[in-house]
Amino acid sequence: DTAVSQTPKYLVTQMGNDKSIKCEQNLGHDTMYWYKQDSKKFLKIMFSYNNKELIINETVPNRFSPKSPDKAHLNLHINSLELGDSAVYFCASSQDRGRYNEQFFGPGTRLTVL
Amino acid sequence: AQKVTQAQTEISVVEKEDVTLDCVYETRDTTYYLFWYKQPPSGELVFLIRRNSFDEQNEISGRYSWNFQKSTSSFNFTITASQVVDSAVYFCALSEAFFYGGATNKLIFGTGTLLAVQP
Secondary structure (H helix, E strand, C coil), X not given: CCCEEEECCEEEECCCCCEEXXXXXXXXXXXXXXXXXXXXXXXXXXXXXXXXXXXXXXXXXXXXXXXXXXXCEEEEEECCCCHHHCEEEEEEEEXXXXXXXXXXXXXXXXXXXX | CCEEECCCXXXXXXXXXXXXXXXXXXXXXXCEEXXXXXXXXXXXXXXXXXXXXXXXXXXXXXXXXEEEEHHHCEEEEEECCCCHHHCEEEEEXXXXXXXXXXXXXXXXXXXXXXXXXXX
């Protein structure tokens, strides 16, 4: 009964490879997000989708491409991985209709680029 | 620009001490939301509280309490009688009410405060 799930939990890969991280939420929320947490624990939003529509794109390199096949899923594809992409990536979701707009986070995917 | 400042990088206390984590925010918006999240050593982010800009009442939940003061743009978090299980990084976050036809929000996080509770 996991609310927001991400796969994989750990991802180790070589520079230059392409990889994807998957996210699913079973909360019935309209909006999903990707955040990046760097080695100093700083959390920054990357993307936000509402009902499969891209709403927020925060100056992320275009090597990062989010894809939302339906409102319960938001995947993150990264091309040509670089050392600086090593981080923990968190998916989140929120119900943005009305007052209840706290974001619920997935467990995170730790990406290590060698 | 919207900004959240958590000036305390690390705090170390002994179990049963009270501890307050500071959060100061900047925003031009009149409608906004403030949050606290906990990130324990296991790494997940756990939602603790949400407060909207029109509600300045303080809140208490068990050993946790929050003091929201618009006059000083602060949203401080106090843990009473701290326990080892409270050891975590705590993030304060600010959300703009962002309207495009519906509403969404973008969380702007502070840099976090690492709380270490020693037995």
